[in-house]
Amino acid sequence: MQFDTNEPIYLQIADHLCHLIITGHFPDGERIPSVRDLAVELEVNPNTVVRSYAHLLEQGVLENQRGIGYFAAKDASKTIKAHKRSSFYEEELPALVKTMKALDISVEELVKSIGALHETL
Amino acid sequence: MQFDTNEPIYLQIADHLCHLIITGHFPDGERIPSVRDLAVELEVNPNTVVRSYAHLLEQGVLENQRGIGYFAAKDASKTIKAHKRSSFYEEELPALVKTMKALDISVEELVKSIGALHETL
Amino acid sequence: MQFDTNEPIYLQIADHLCHLIITGHFPDGERIPSVRDLAVELEVNPNTVVRSYAHLLEQGVLENQRGIGYFAAKDASKTIKAHKRSSFYEEELPALVKTMKALDISVEELVKSIGALHETL
Amino acid sequence: MQFDTNEPIYLQIADHLCHLIITGHFPDGERIPSVRDLAVELEVNPNTVVRSYAHLLEQGVLENQRGIGYFAAKDASKTIKAHKRSSFYEEELPALVKTMKALDISVEELVKSIGALHETL
DNA sequence: GTGGTCTAGACCACG
DNA sequence: GTGGTCTAGACCACG
Numbered sequence: 001m002q003f004d005t006n007e008p009i010y011l012q013i014a015d016h017l018c019h020l021i022i023t024g025h026f027p028d029g030e031r032i033p034s035v036r037d038l039a040v041e042l043e044v045n046p047n048t049v050v051r052s053y054a055h056l057l058e059q060g061v062l063e064n065q066r067g068i069g070y071f072a073a074k075d076a077s078k079t080i081k082a083h084k085r086s087s088f089y090e091e092e093l094p095a096l097v098k099t100m101k102a103l104d105i106s107v108e109e110l111v112k113s114i115g116a117l118h119e120t121l
Numbered sequence: 122m123q124f125d126t127n128e129p130i131y132l133q134i135a136d137h138l139c140h141l142i143i144t145g146h147f148p149d150g151e152r153i154p155s156v157r158d159l160a161v162e163l164e165v166n167p168n169t170v171v172r173s174y175a176h177l178l179e180q181g182v183l184e185n186q187r188g189i190g191y192f193a194a195k196d197a198s199k200t201i202k203a204h205k206r207s208s209f210y211e212e213e214l215p216a217l218v219k220t221m222k223a224l225d226i227s228v229e230e231l232v233k234s235i236g237a238l239h240e241t242l
Numbered sequence: 243m244q245f246d247t248n249e250p251i252y253l254q255i256a257d258h259l260c261h262l263i264i265t266g267h268f269p270d271g272e273r274i275p276s277v278r279d280l281a282v283e284l285e286v287n288p289n290t291v292v293r294s295y296a297h298l299l300e301q302g303v304l305e306n307q308r309g310i311g312y313f314a315a316k317d318a319s320k321t322i323k324a325h326k327r328s329s330f331y332e333e334e335l336p337a338l339v340k341t342m343k344a345l346d347i348s349v350e351e352l353v354k355s356i357g358a359l360h361e362t363l
Numbered sequence: 364m365q366f367d368t369n370e371p372i373y374l375q376i377a378d379h380l381c382h383l384i385i386t387g388h389f390p391d392g393e394r395i396p397s398v399r400d401l402a403v404e405l406e407v408n409p410n411t412v413v414r415s416y417a418h419l420l421e422q423g424v425l426e427n428q429r430g431i432g433y434f435a436a437k438d439a440s441k442t443i444k445a446h447k448r449s450s451f452y453e454e455e456l457p458a459l460v461k462t463m464k465a466l467d468i469s470v471e472e473l474v475k476s477i478g479a480l481h482e483t484l
Numbered sequence: 485g486t487g488g489t490c491t492a493g494a495c496c497a498c499g
Numbered sequence: 500g501t502g503g504t505c506t507a508g509a510c511c512a513c514g
Contacts, residue, residue: 277503306502
C-alpha cells in the first residue's frame with residue numbers, strides 16, 4: 001500500500017479497510033488482522049493502526065472483543081455505505097458544483113467528463 | 122469571515138483572496154490590503170496574513186512592490202482559474218466518480234442531483 | 243555556526259544544510275536532525291528552522307515523512323549542484339565579467355588571481 | 364531604468380549613478396540632478412533618492428553644497444573604482460572560486476567561460 | 485507608512 | 500517523539 005503524503009496515514013488505512021469490507025475481502029462480522037500484524041504488513045507504526053481502528057470503532061464499522069481482536073461489525077458494509085452516501089451528497093457534490101460554477105463549466109460539459117471517467121476508471 | 126477549524130487559517134485566507142480576485146473585488150493588477158490592515162480586519166495575527174500572502178506569491182497570484190505593498194498579479198484571475206481547473210478535472214472529479222461507483226450511483230441519478238444543486242446554490 | 247547579520251538566518255541555515263549534504267555529512271536519502279534538535283544546536287528559535295526546512299522542501303532538496311522527520315531527498319546533492327551551477331553561470335559569472343570590464347582588468351590578470359585563490363582557499 | 368525586485372532600489376540607483384560617473388556622463392566635480400528631479404525621472408519615492416545620495420556621500424563619491432545641490436566629488440571616479448576593485452578582489456572573486464570548487468569546475472573550464480562572456484557582454 | 489524576519493512559547497495532530 | 504500552525508510582539512530595512 002502506497003500512502004499519500006498529505007492525508008493522515010491513519011485515515012488512509014481506515015479508508016482502505018472500509019474498501020476491503022464493502023468489497024467482501026473482510027466480510028461483515030468476521031475478524032480482521034490484529035493491530036500488530038497490520039502494522040507489520042503496512043510497515044507502519046502500531047499506534048497508527050490503533051488510531052485507524054479507534055476511528056472505525058467510533059463510526060460503528062468495527063467492533064472489539066477484549067482479548068480476542070477486532071471484527072467488522074455485523075452491518076459494517078451498510079454503515080460504511082450510509083456514511084459515504086451522506087458525505088457524497090452533502091459535501092462532495094455541493095463542493096463540486098460550487099467549483100464548477102466558479103469555473104463557468106456547464107452541466108453538459110460536466111456530464112460528458114463524468115461519462116468519460118465513468119468508463120475509464 | 123468565519124474560519125473552519127480543520128483547515129489552516131492561512132490557507133483559508135489565501136482561498137478567500139483568490140475568490141475575491143476572480144470575482145473582481147480585487148481586480149487583476151490592483152493593490153490589495155496591507156498585511157497589517159487585513160490582519161486587523163480578520164482579527165488574526167499579522168504573521169498569519171504574511172503566510173497567506175507568501176503562499177500566493179509563490180503561486181504567482183500576488184506580486185510585491187518594495188515598500189509599497191502587495192498587488193494582484195496582472196493575470197491573477199487566469200492563474201487562479203487554471204489552478205482550480207486542473208485540480209477539478211484531475212482530482213475532484215475522478216474522486217467523485219470513484220465514490221459514485223463504490224456507491225452504485227448511476228450517471229442518471231448523479232446528473233439529476235447536480236442539476237438540482239446547480240439551481241439551488 | 244556564526245551568522246552573518248545581513249542575510250536572513252533561515253537562508254544561512256538552508257545554505258549550510260546544502261553544504262552538509264553535498265559534502266556527504268548528510269547523505270542523500272538520510273534523515274537530518276529534527277527541527278527541535280537543530281534549533282537547540284544552533285541556538286535559534288524552532289520557527290526559524292522550520293522556515294529553513296520549508297524552504298528546502300519547496301526546492302526539492304528535503305523530503306518529509308509524517309511524524310518521523312525530514313530527510314535529504316534521494317537526489318538532493320544533484321538538485322543542489324544544479325541550482326548552484328545555473329546561478330553560477332547565469333548570474334555570478336556574468337556579473338563578475340561585467341565588473342571586470344568596468345575596472346579594465348584583463349583576462350590574463352584575472353586568470354592569475356583565480357589561479358592564486360584556487361590554491362590558497 | 365528598470366529595477367530588480369530583490370536588491371534595494373536605493374542601492375540600484377547608487378550603482379547606476381556610479382556607472383554614470385565613471386563613464387563620464389556625470390563628470391567628476393560636476394553637479395548632479397536634484398533629489399526631486401531624479402525622483403520624478405525614475406518614478407521613485409524622493410526618500411529613496413535621498414537614501415542613495417546619502418549612501419554615496421558616506422563613501423565620498425558625492426559632495427553636498429548646502430542650498431545648491433549635490434556634486435560628484437573631485438576624485439569620484441577614482442574613489443568608485445577603488446571601491447569596486449577592493450570588493451572585486453576581496454569578496455566577489457573569492458566567493459566565485461569557492462563556488463567553483465564546490466561544483467568541481469576546473470580553472471580551464473572557467474577561463475573558457477570567462478573568455479566567451481568577455482566577448483559577448 | 486510598507487513588508488521581512490525573528491523570538492518565545494503555546495497547542496495540536498500525527499506516528 | 501515528530502512537524503504544523505498560530506499568537507503576541509519586537510526590531511529592522513526600505514520607500
